[in-house]
Amino acid sequence: DQQVKQNSPSLSVQEGRISILNCDYTNSMFDYFLWYKKYPAEGPTFLISISSIKDKNEDGRFTVFLNKSAKHLSLHIVPSQPGDSAVYFCAASYSGGYQKVTFGTGTKLQVIP
């Protein structure tokens, strides 16, 4: 049972345009969501997060939107740069003692110069 889903395995975007990566979840108990970026032969690195009490969080070119009613979050990258080409994972967790972290399957983003 995949509780966190990234339905697009890959995405290609022109440099300078917006990249939108999507993530859906099924467990309404999730209250903290994170995005990680992964380059080949490296471990994932943290990008941005959002708590369930918010619907938007921004950090430079990266913005995460959370729609709790739809159980959907998205990562917007504006403007996209070739160095953004990587695999992006969304992850979800919930507090209160049960601390499993569930990751999505990843979306490979290619930014074309």
Place this chain on the structure above:
Amino acid sequence: EAQVTQNPRYLITVTGKKLTVTCSQNMNHEYMSWYRQDPGLGLRQIYYSMNVEVTDKGDVPEGYKVSRKEKRNFPLILESPSPNQTSLYFCASSSLRGAGRMNTEAFFGQGTRLTVV
């Protein structure tokens, strides 16, 4: 420098031969965990630990053991490895913030590529 260190980076072993992958962090994080990454399946959590002597199963714990005797170390043990445990493994650590023990951003190691033949 804040880091999570895994060893070894690459390992080829035979079925049934016990092995240990070490993981160490220098950030005094309470939370540590192990993941495996497989094509099309993303990152799946194997085990996690919220503090010394406190460990719990993730989504795919079968065939693995862990221990947390010290805060900085969290080794992954495969007592009898099988070919279906061939995978890319990541260790990660993070802090738990606030009264709700919110699990914040994780720092990952470089990964261990394990092949079981």
